[in-house]
Amino acid sequence: MSKLLERAVDELAKLPGVGDRTALRLALHLLRQQPEQVTAFTTAIQDFRTRIRYCERCNNLSDEPVCPICSDPTRDGSTVCVVEQVKDVLSIENTGQYRGLYHVLGGIISPMQGIAPSDLKIDLLVERIARDGIKEVILALNTSIEGETTSYYISRKLEGLPVTISAIARGIGFGDEIDYADEITLVHALHNRRTL
Amino acid sequence: MSKLLERAVDELAKLPGVGDRTALRLALHLLRQQPEQVTAFTTAIQDFRTRIRYCERCNNLSDEPVCPICSDPTRDGSTVCVVEQVKDVLSIENTGQYRGLYHVLGGIISPMQGIAPSDLKIDLLVERIARDGIKEVILALNTSIEGETTSYYISRKLEGLPVTISAIARGIGFGDEIDYADEITLVHALHNRRTL
Numbered sequence: 001m002s003k004l005l006e007r008a009v010d011e012l013a014k015l016p017g018v019g020d021r022t023a024l025r026l027a028l029h030l031l032r033q034q035p036e037q038v039t040a041f042t043t044a045i046q047d048f049r050t051r052i053r054y055c056e057r058c059n060n061l062s063d064e065p066v067c068p069i070c071s072d073p074t075r076d077g078s079t080v081c082v083v084e085q086v087k088d089v090l091s092i093e094n095t096g097q098y099r100g101l102y103h104v105l106g107g108i109i110s111p112m113q114g115i116a117p118s119d120l121k122i123d124l125l126v127e128r129i130a131r132d133g134i135k136e137v138i139l140a141l142n143t144s145i146e147g148e149t150t151s152y153y154i155s156r157k158l159e160g161l162p163v164t165i166s167a168i169a170r171g172i173g174f175g176d177e178i179d180y181a182d183e184i185t186l187v188h189a190l191h192n193r194r195t196l
Numbered sequence: 197m198s199k200l201l202e203r204a205v206d207e208l209a210k211l212p213g214v215g216d217r218t219a220l221r222l223a224l225h226l227l228r229q230q231p232e233q234v235t236a237f238t239t240a241i242q243d244f245r246t247r248i249r250y251c252e253r254c255n256n257l258s259d260e261p262v263c264p265i266c267s268d269p270t271r272d273g274s275t276v277c278v279v280e281q282v283k284d285v286l287s288i289e290n291t292g293q294y295r296g297l298y299h300v301l302g303g304i305i306s307p308m309q310g311i312a313p314s315d316l317k318i319d320l321l322v323e324r325i326a327r328d329g330i331k332e333v334i335l336a337l338n339t340s341i342e343g344e345t346t347s348y349y350i351s352r353k354l355e356g357l358p359v360t361i362s363a364i365a366r367g368i369g370f371g372d373e374i375d376y377a378d379e380i381t382l383v384h385a386l387h388n389r390r391t392l
Contacts, residue, residue, distance in 0.1 A: 001286065002257045002264075008244035011237045016225050017218070028282060029212050030245055031257075038245040041207045042238035048204035049226055049234040061198045061227075068197075086224060090197065 057128065059104040059121045061086050069093075069101060076100045078135040082125065082154065084108050084142060092140065100138070103128065108141060108150040117153055125154070129161050139167040143185075253324065255300040255317045257282050265289075265297060272296045274331040278321065278350065280304050280338060288336065296334070299324065304337060304346040313349055321350070325357050335363040339381075 005027060012023035030038050055067035079100030083089055089102050105120040128134060137158060141147035155165050170188035172181055201223060209219035226234050251263035275296030279285055285298050301316040324330060333354060337343035351361050366384035368377055
């Protein structure tokens, strides 16, 4: 087999969820594209990897020292939504319903994976609250043990600071079926019931 | 959203079978890799696209003017297996059972897709047979109408040349179930039955 093809397939097969067969299919797909299109592809990835940085306020991905969300004067700078990762920011932004700022922890506390509180941007969060006049912190972490632990740790860290701390509601997701919901979810859903 | 991330996601989402969500996952995966690893990834793809060429004898992908298979003196130069595309060469090579050479047509005759015989490397095949002392041509094209048409066209083109023309056997695939096989396959399988 051609070494050039082999190397391209090997590299493509390193992507998550891409096996050797798919990698070959992708390589042959790229071969059918115009050279300029492939250059646009590799340049976009290379530029992303080397030029992207983290917003110095919220730790979200950013092209500039401060990200577009943090530097948007129309957003509500008194509310910060704390999330685990960049993907979560995109999910919440996609709802179009949240107008506050974010804080990306860059992970959650996980003794199993060796992630300690000091590995996360929790100190940066505490600094921001003290400095930027933040009035409400919304914890939007996953409903795992690690997520709950991290939420608990952060709420303890913020004790005594003049902020309201809330957590996003737990309940039955839209389209989920009650008989498939686990007990913890059901307990939360019952406990957080709303009067209609 | 960061423009750098957006551009990387847009480019990754152009890959076949990759939607926006997967593209984002891939982009964030690449972000977690060392910059040198991402450079190895983009360089391999870029080099493949710009430096790969087609073997001037068999039209297979090649790093050199003549591919490793065509230039391997231990292979049987009197037999040529005609396939539609590069992938088919790799599939047959993976069996480790074929020691002849290949000829990659680069497609099959398809009026629907506007692919005429002149778009394929059929003339190159005829030249090779006349020049290189080829004694047997094995047609290994897909069992579609287009594949059958192309096989027929090639066998007509080779009429009068001193070569044996054969086609790979049609039958029930290993692991396939007879009651799921279509009629044409079953007819072929019965017709090509072997005495045990």
